[in-house]
Amino acid sequence: MDAQELVIHLGGWSLGGGPLHRKLADGLAGCVRKGAIHPGARLPSERSLAQALSISRTTVVAAYNTLRESGWLESRTGSGTWVCEGSREVAAARDSAHAAALAGSPVLNLMVHRGHEGIVDFSLGSPMPLRELPPELFMLPPEEHAALIQDRLHYPFGLPGARQAVASYYSKAGLPTGAEQILVTNGALHAISLCTALYLQRGDSVLVEDPGFFGALDTLRVAGARISPLPVEPDGVPRGLLRNRIIATAARMVYLTPTFQNPTGAVMPAAARLEVARLASELGIPVIDDGVLAEIVLDGPPPKLIAAYAPKAPVLTVSSLSKLAWPGLRVGWVRAPEPMIERLARLRSAQDLGSPLLTQAIVVRLLAEIDRIRLHRRQQLKPRRDLMAELLRESLGEWEFRIPAGGLFFWVKLPAGDSREFAQVALRHGVLVLPGTAMSAAENHAGFIRLPFLADEETLCTGVRRLAAAWREYRSAGARGRRANVSLV
Numbered sequence: 001m002d003a004q005e006l007v008i009h010l011g012g013w014s015l016g017g018g019p020l021h022r023k024l025a026d027g028l029a030g031c032v033r034k035g036a037i038h039p040g041a042r043l044p045s046e047r048s049l050a051q052a053l054s055i056s057r058t059t060v061v062a063a064y065n066t067l068r069e070s071g072w073l074e075s076r077t078g079s080g081t082w083v084c085e086g087s088r089e090v091a092a093a094r095d096s097a098h099a100a101a102l103a104g105s106p107v108l109n110l111m112v113h114r115g116h117e118g119i120v121d122f123s124l125g126s127p128m129p130l131r132e133l134p135p136e137l138f139m140l141p142p143e144e145h146a147a148l149i150q151d152r153l154h155y156p157f158g159l160p161g162a163r164q165a166v167a168s169y170y171s172k173a174g175l176p177t178g179a180e181q182i183l184v185t186n187g188a189l190h191a192i193s194l195c196t197a198l199y200l201q202r203g204d205s206v207l208v209e210d211p212g213f214f215g216a217l218d219t220l221r222v223a224g225a226r227i228s229p230l231p232v233e234p235d236g237v238p239r240g241l242l243r244n245r246i247i248a249t250a251a252r253m254v255y256l257t258p259t260f261q262n263p264t265g266a267v268m269p270a271a272a273r274l275e276v277a278r279l280a281s282e283l284g285i286p287v288i289d290d291g292v293l294a295e296i297v298l299d300g301p302p303p304k305l306i307a308a309y310a311p312k313a314p315v316l317t318v319s320s321l322s323k324l325a326w327p328g329l330r331v332g333w334v335r336a337p338e339p340m341i342e343r344l345a346r347l348r349s350a351q352d353l354g355s356p357l358l359t360q361a362i363v364v365r366l367l368a369e370i371d372r373i374r375l376h377r378r379q380q381l382k383p384r385r386d387l388m389a390e391l392l393r394e395s396l397g398e399w400e401f402r403i404p405a406g407g408l409f410f411w412v413k414l415p416a417g418d419s420r421e422f423a424q425v426a427l428r429h430g431v432l433v434l435p436g437t438a439m440s441a442a443e444n445h446a447g448f449i450r451l452p453f454l455a456d457e458e459t460l461c462t463g464v465r466r467l468a469a470a471w472r473e474y475r476s477a478g479a480r481g482r483r484a485n486v487s488l489v
């Protein structure tokens with residue numbers, strides 16, 4: 001196992017009190033216990049793990065020693081260090097190995113450590129419900145609740161009222177839609193997962209923006225898809241590229257976040273959208289237009305949806321109210337030509353028979369108030385985006401970023417170094433950040449980090465102050481030449 005892979009499994013190992021070597025030993029034992037490192041696996045050298053974690057070699061040596069003494073590890077001079085096959089601890093750990101099914105996901109590992117006291121969490125973009133909205137919006141009036149629970153049916157396509165409400169939402173956005181074109185899902189990621197299951201076989205190629213939304217990457221990885229990258233420029237995936245890439249990779253599906261791309265904030269212009277819609281029509285290739293972040297509009301009007309350029313094309317318009325209202329709703333949807341919706345619904349009914357009806361009924365209420373919700377979210381997030389930009393410019397002037405017109409993130413280019421290493425230093429300064437590599441199937445973008453700007457003012461100030469302290473430490477460590485392969489300015 002290489003050092004960077006191990007770092008992903010270790011997640012937030014350095015959080016909490018106690019000496020660093022002790023926490024590292026606990027973190028490594030935890031990896032074996034959850035099955036992320038198998039008995040017999042070789043661990044990275046002390047030097048390479050120290051570099052990946054941005055700590056001293058002595059700390060790694062002490063952690064490995066502790067684990068050797070307690071029977072987790074064995075070492076032989078010249079052969080390295082590996083996890084023991086025979087110890088009692090490892091045998092017990094093997095029993096819980098199934099918990100490692102998705103241990104490779106950097107995000108899953110970080111989420112386990114979320115909510116740690118005192119940590120500023122700049123990792124995920126999950127907004128709280130808006131204080132400005134009446135809490136009743138997230139509840140059902142008693143009579144509606146009573147009527148709904150009399151309903152004895154399953155709805156694999158979605159609650160009829162919810163399908164209608166989502167169809168009206170698209171029609172108002174300039175994409176005429178009937179309720180029969182909507183499938184309600186358990187969030188947008190579930191919608192992406194259903195499309196993946198319907199259109200991709202193990203080994204099939206799928207084109208995905210690089211960098212891109214890590215949730216979709218995880219879904220595609222689990223499905224065994226071959227992820228082929230599409231570059232992202234300030235205008236999104238460059239025009240004229242897609243046709244060749246589809247042909248060259250024999251792609252069976254395309255996944256795009258054309259508006260306020262996650263993580264770069266890029267917006268694909270109208271001409272590029274038209275091109276995508278035409279290609280989908282002409283080649284019959286399913287294209288997912290993921291609009292979850294497109295709802296967070298901070299400047300100017302949002303562009304038209306890709307499907308609006310070719311209503312009959314196999315475009316799967318996927319979204320939810322996770323960013324606008326609250327991710328805890330776990331309701332999303334797909335909009336597509338009716339035959340595609342039919343097939344997706346058949347597939348989904350083999351999984352779960354439909355999304356919870358009570359939450360769908362709440363989403364109907366929220367959609368009826370969507371203009372008010374949009375306004376409040378904009379009034380909340382625009383000043384936060386501008387404040388974070390100002391704070392970054394003041395205390396981290398050498399970091400480069402653009403101001404996104406919407407969405408939730410800054411995509412920040414570090415002047416030098418490796419953002420995976422920097423994320424380790426930041427964690428020890430009390431800030432959780434995602435390195436750019438977490439947003440790439442090929443682990444590209446080691447020179448970037450993604451920073452959400454949705455925290456409150458105090459948290460943004462504390463977080464940026466800690467990032468600045470972490471950056472000073474990382475820079476000076478680089479300048480002392482501890483990491484030979486890092487050239488810091």
Ligand SMILES: Cc1ncc(COP(=O)(O)O)c(C=O)c1O
Nearest residue numbers: 187188189213262292320322332
């Ligand atoms: C681009 C994008 N799509 C989908 C999702 C997941 O949406 P949901 O919570 O509805 O599953 C996210 C959440 O971060 C996202 O950024």
